[in-house]
Amino acid sequence: MKEYFIKYDDNSITDIQEVVSWYDSIDPDITNRFLEQITFAESIIKNNPLIFGRSTKIRFGKYTLTRFPYKIYYRVSNTKIFIAALIHSSRSNKYFKLRLK
Numbered sequence: 001m002k003e004y005f006i007k008y009d010d011n012s013i014t015d016i017q018e019v020v021s022w023y024d025s026i027d028p029d030i031t032n033r034f035l036e037q038i039t040f041a042e043s044i045i046k047n048n049p050l051i052f053g054r055s056t057k058i059r060f061g062k063y064t065l066t067r068f069p070y071k072i073y074y075r076v077s078n079t080k081i082f083i084a085a086l087i088h089s090s091r092s093n094k095y096f097k098l099r100l101k
C-alpha cells in the first residue's frame with residue numbers, strides 16, 4: 001500500500017484560515033471541532049485517495065466533511081495529495097472550476 005503525503009495549496013490554507021476565523025468569532029469549541037474534522041478528513045483521504053468522487057471533467061477528488069458543510073477538493077500525483085480548496089457545500093462546482101482558472 002502506498003503512503004501518501006498531504007500538501008496544502010496556498011488557496012486552501014486561506015480557505016481554512018477564513019473558516020477558522022469565522023468559527024472562532026462564534027465559539028472556539030466549534031473551531032476545535034472543525035479542525036478535528038479536517039484532521040480526520042486528511043487521514044481518510046490519505047488511506048484511500050482514489051475512492052472519493054473523482055470527476056473526469058475537473059480531475060479532482062472531493063471529500064465532504066461529515067459535521068460541517070464543506071467539501072475538500074484535492075488532486076493525487078504519485079504519492080502526494082494536493083489539497084486545492086475547501087469550499088462551502090452551498091457553492092456549486094462551477095465556483096471551484098472558476099478558481100482553477
